Amino acid sequence: MGLQLFFANMAPRRKPRPLRQxxxxxRILLAQQAEEISDWQQPALFDLAPDPDVLRELTTAQARxxxxxxxxxxxxxxxxxxxxxxxxxxxRRSLKMLQILAPEGATTIRATExxxxxxxxxxxxxxxTLDVLAAADxxxxxxxxxxxxxxxxxxxxxxxxxxxxxxxxxxxxxNGSRIPPRRKHRxxxxxxxxxIGIAPIVTAWAQAGHHSLxxxxxxxxxxxxxxxxxxxxxxxxxxxxLFTILKDRKLVFADPTSSMGSYQxxxxxxxxxxxxxxxxxxxxxxxxxxxxxxxxxxxxxxNLQVRGIQLTDISDGRPTMPDGRVILLAEPVxxxxxxxxxxxxxxxxxxxxxxxxxTMQTAPRLNSPDHQFPWKKAGLSAKxxxxxxxxxxxxxxxxxxxxxxxxxxxxxEGTNRYVDTLEHPDLTNHPSRLGLHSPVN
Numbered sequence: 001m002g003l004q005l006f007f008a009n010m011a012p013r014r015k016p017r018p019l020r021q022x023x024x025x026x027r028i029l030l031a032q033q034a035e036e037i038s039d040w041q042q043p044a045l046f047d048l049a050p051d052p053d054v055l056r057e058l059t060t061a062q063a064r065x066x067x068x069x070x071x072x073x074x075x076x077x078x079x080x081x082x083x084x085x086x087x088x089x090x091x092r093r094s095l096k097m098l099q100i101l102a103p104e105g106a107t108t109i110r111a112t113e114x115x116x117x118x119x120x121x122x123x124x125x126x127x128x129t130l131d132v133l134a135a136a137d138x139x140x141x142x143x144x145x146x147x148x149x150x151x152x153x154x155x156x157x158x159x160x161x162x163x164x165x166x167x168x169x170x171x172x173x174x175n176g177s178r179i180p181p182r183r184k185h186r187x188x189x190x191x192x193x194x195x196i197g198i199a200p201i202v203t204a205w206a207q208a209g210h211h212s213l214x215x216x217x218x219x220x221x222x223x224x225x226x227x228x229x230x231x232x233x234x235x236x237x238x239x240x241x242l243f244t245i246l247k248d249r250k251l252v253f254a255d256p257t258s259s260m261g262s263y264q265x266x267x268x269x270x271x272x273x274x275x276x277x278x279x280x281x282x283x284x285x286x287x288x289x290x291x292x293x294x295x296x297x298x299x300x301x302x303n304l305q306v307r308g309i310q311l312t313d314i315s316d317g318r319p320t321m322p323d324g325r326v327i328l329l330a331e332p333v334x335x336x337x338x339x340x341x342x343x344x345x346x347x348x349x350x351x352x353x354x355x356x357x358x359t360m361q362t363a364p365r366l367n368s369p370d371h372q373f374p375w376k377k378a379g380l381s382a383k384x385x386x387x388x389x390x391x392x393x394x395x396x397x398x399x400x401x402x403x404x405x406x407x408x409x410x411x412x413e414g415t416n417r418y419v420d421t422l423e424h425p426d427l428t429n430h431p432s433r434l435g436l437h438s439p440v441n
Contacts, residue, residue, distance in 0.1 A: 070095055073136045081364045082350030083128070090125035091132055097121065098129075109133055111141045128364060147174070147188045154199040158206040165213050165252075166202065169245045170195075181248050194241055197234030201225070213246060218256040236260075269421060270387035278385070281378050282332070287340040288357060289374045291333070296382050298330045300389040300408050303375070303382040307368045309356040323409055387418075394418050 071092065078088040094117055098109050114133065117124045133139035151170050155163055173194070176185035201224045205216065221239065226232050240257045247255040281293045295301055305321065313319050317329045317337075329337065340356075348363040355368045362369050375382050390408055397403055399419040404410055410418075 070132070070136055074132055077128075077132050077135055080352060081366070082348070082352050083364050084350075087125055087128060087364060090123060091128050093121070094124045094126070094129040095132070097124075108138050108140050111139060111143045114139075115143070127361070131365070147192060150192065151195060154195055155202065158202060159211040161212045162202065162206060162210070165246055166242075168249060168251070169242050172245050173241065183245070193234060194238035197231070197236075197238035198242060201235055201239070213243070214252040216243075216252075216256050218259055221256045222260070270391055270418060271384075272391050273380075273384060273388040277380070278388070281380050284378065286374065286377065287336065287343045289378045291336040291340040292357065292374050292382075293378060293380065293385065294330075294333045294336045296385045297389055298333050299327050300386045300393075301327075302386060303371060306382065307355070307357060307371065307373070310354040311356060312354060314356070321409075325409065390418050391421060394422065398422075 074088065074091055074095070077083070078091075083091075094114070097117055097120065098113065101113065102109065111130060114126055114129050117126060117129070130139065134141075151166075155166055158166075170191070172183055173186050173191045174188070177183045202213075204224060205213075205220070210216065225235055236257070243252060243255045243257050246252045278293070278297055282290060282297065284290045284293070292306055295306055296303075301321075308322070309319055313321075314337075317334050318326050319329070320326050344358065348358060351358060351363040353362055353364075353366055355362065357369050357373065359369050359373060390404065390410075393404060393407065399422045401412075401415045401419055404415050404418060405412070
């Protein structure tokens with residue numbers, strides 16, 4: 001029997017690197033392993049937090065044979081979304097930590113376990129790790145949505161019957177219903193606004209001794225409405241939606257809102273901004289802020305439209321809107337667009353995100369930025385800036401409603417809201433009335 005000889009004081013031979021598996025092979029292997037193991041898992045008797053230093057050492061060392069099976073998916077994901085080497089290594093390290101923390105034989109990972117990695121590694125990339133696990137079909141998303149937590153917090157002190165009725169309404173509003181009468185789902189923002197409107201009223205009914213919404217009569221409902229115009233309007237919208245759904249599901253005998261007429265909310269008067277304030281943000285050092293402000297200040301796009309612009313929508317300085325309008329960008333907007341595109345190409349050269357505006361969070365993904373980008377940093381509201389631009393057009397054209405509707409995509413009611421400001425006494429001597437509106441003046 002021969003002996004293997006080594007030279008003294010030399011680094012040991014590296015272990016052979018396993019061959020990289022294809023994404024398809026990795027997913028097939030994980031699926032086969034999941035079929036061999038029962039869905040039942042032994043819960044931990046004691047939930048002990050691991051030592052972060054020991055965990056990092058084990059991650060650096062050879063981990064279990066689970067991570068190299070997912071490396072093919074990680075590298076495919078990194079190449080597809082243009083990840084940096086640092087971000088790729090962060091995800092691989094996070095996957096190794098999850099292997100060490102997971103019970104023996106586990107083939108699925110819960111999202112809450114991934115989020116918990118922040119306790120042990122401040123440099124972990126949780127969002128990208130979740131994306132990879134979801135692409136590998138081994139993620140169990142057990143996260144509680146913010147809107148669910150908000151709903152539970154608003155109605156935690158009401159009777160059980162009333163809570164059940166509200167939960168049914170909440171589920172149909174968020175997810176819709178395929179059972180006749182069918183109903184489309186609503187946006188989370190809409191549901192949140194309606195919760196804000198009905199939560200104080202429903203809580204007051206519960207404190208008054210009502211145990212079910214079937215006990216509410218039109219007289220009780222009218223007496224419960226707030227006096228303030230905006231709050232009253234929001235409460236009416238929420239209550240109509242609530243009792244309509246409950247009546248359709250035969251959980252109330254009658255809809256107390258059916259006999260009530262429509263409530264007209266008192267409209268607000270759009271006001272112009274100070275020209276100096278607009279000029280300051282137009283020349284902002286951040287190219288994203290300068291471009292976003294310029295687009296709204298010159299062309300009055302909404303925040304949603306600005307965030308939804310993609311690179312493929314712009315041709316020869318003319319972006320095409322979803323409604324078919326083609327906008328010829330003003331020269332100041334083109335200058336800021338060129339500066340932002342240069343910055344974007346330098347900052348994220350490998351991103352596959354086609355949206356015009358990208359951030360550190362969206363560059364390795366395909367979604368648009370958050371609704372607060374970049375307005376929170378700019379200190380200016382896109383809505384106020386859009387109203388300022390439309391008011392300037394009203395003054396310049398004498399309030400031509402057809403031109404306003406075609407230029408800005410306004411409805412009849414929206415157009416009249418701006419035309420009615422022509423003779424408003426508070427706007428008579430404003431700089432926009434005197435021709436000082438232009439941001440580049």
